[in-house]
Amino acid sequence: MQENSRNVIQALERARRTQNITYSELAKRLGFQDPSAAEHALDPSRKQTLDTVARIARALGVDTRFELSQGKTTFITFYNFAGGAAKTSSVRDVGYQLKELGFEVLLVDTDPQANLSAWLGVELSPKDPRSLAHTIWPGIFGINGNPMEDPSSYTLPEPQKTTHGLHLIPSVITLSAIDRILPTADNGTLRLRNVLRKLHGYDFVLIDTPPSQASITSLALNASDYVVVPVETNEKGASGIAGVIHAINSHRVSNPSLTLLMLLRTRANPVMRAARDISQELGENAPVPVGIPLIERPAVYETAVQLRAPIPALPNQKRYDDAKAEVWQVTLELLDTLGAIIKVSGSSHA
Ligand SMILES: Nc1ncnc2c1ncn2[C@@H]1O[C@H](COP(=O)(O)OP(=O)(O)OP(=O)(O)O)[C@@H](O)[C@H]1O
Ligand SMILES: [Mg+2]
DSSP states (O other): OOTTHHHHHHHHHHHHHHTTOOHHHHHHHHTOSSTHHHHHHTOTTSOOOHHHHHHHHHHTTOOEEEEOTTOSOEEEEEOOSSTTSSHHHHHHHHHHHHHHTTOOEEEEEOOTTOHHHHHTTOOOOTTOTTGGGGSSHHHHHOSSOOTTSOGGGOOOOOOEEOTTSOEEEOOOGGGGHHHHHGGGSTTGGGHHHHHHTTOOSOSEEEEEOOSSOSHHHHHHHHHOSEEEEEEESSHHHHHHHHHHHHHHHHTTTTOTTOEEEEEEEESBOSSSHHHHHHHHHHHHHOSSOBOOOOBOOHHHHHHHHHHTOOGGGSOSOHHHHHHHHHHHHHHHHHHHHTTOEEEETTOTTO
16 A cells, blocks of 8 residues: 555545544445444554545545556556456456546457447447558558558557547457468567557556457557456466466567556356365465456346446446446556555645
């Protein structure tokens, strides 16, 4: 936890007193079983996670904002070459949650399956040759496809604004041609990095990748500072981690500062013992921070896809609350891992 948390906790304690909220009332609002837990959480001598501080602020109706210490764009690729690990769902949900927390967020869909685009309501027609112009394609090969053009002059298209207020560079199935053409291009797999760094005004750029180890994923890994690896919480997911880490490490030749930020345990089955054991083992033995398990909730996730909505943007109904709380917590864990700090809006120490 950052050094500013003591000040923030003191500000929250002042807010609690001003509003005459007892510790046990606050504990109830936070869902703590133990009424003294709220008092402990507001003890400035104790360390608190960003998640706890943010939840207390929310329970007290105190406005907060988050800041990343580095103050520049943070590029994160969500990567796992295993299919169905919840890469796309995580980009959609964490991206939206970051936006809700006040960050400027751009999502980049590099997967020709284009699930992220479709799930955010953006569907480019594969039959329309102009569709590629809205994807990362012009940033990699230019608009005219003229091989004499200087690749350093290429730029990305204007991102699309989705219904839920996210910025998105979408994909379309024809983007798969990248894997065929890129190996013949000079410094091909560095081109996404170069064009993304021409963008301004974003706190986060989150990149969704296809389930493969082909050129498109190299574009994304070379373009990123960090990698988040969603891992399906089962035997297959756990046994694939070593290979994924190896693939990430191999990109340090072209992108030396690439950092594995977090593993996300996804689609965790809380009932099956084997899944629980794997989840626990991953949590204890992983080489990097591991997020809380995202529980397998087929009805909720299917609804999100049907409604073209991120999980946190689902209607205000009780049956979505647990899934929303998990996305919130994973996002706060990610921010904590990145060294983000929380500030109380309008307070003098903030
Ligand atoms: N916690 C969850 N509970 C239930 N279903 C989930 C959960 N997370 C993701 N899903 C569903 O699992 C499927 C795979 O998820 P997703 O498409 O996000 O994975 P992916 O890693 O992007 O897959 P691919 O490798 O094909 O790109 C989707 O139908 C998604 O809605
Ligand atoms: Mg996907």
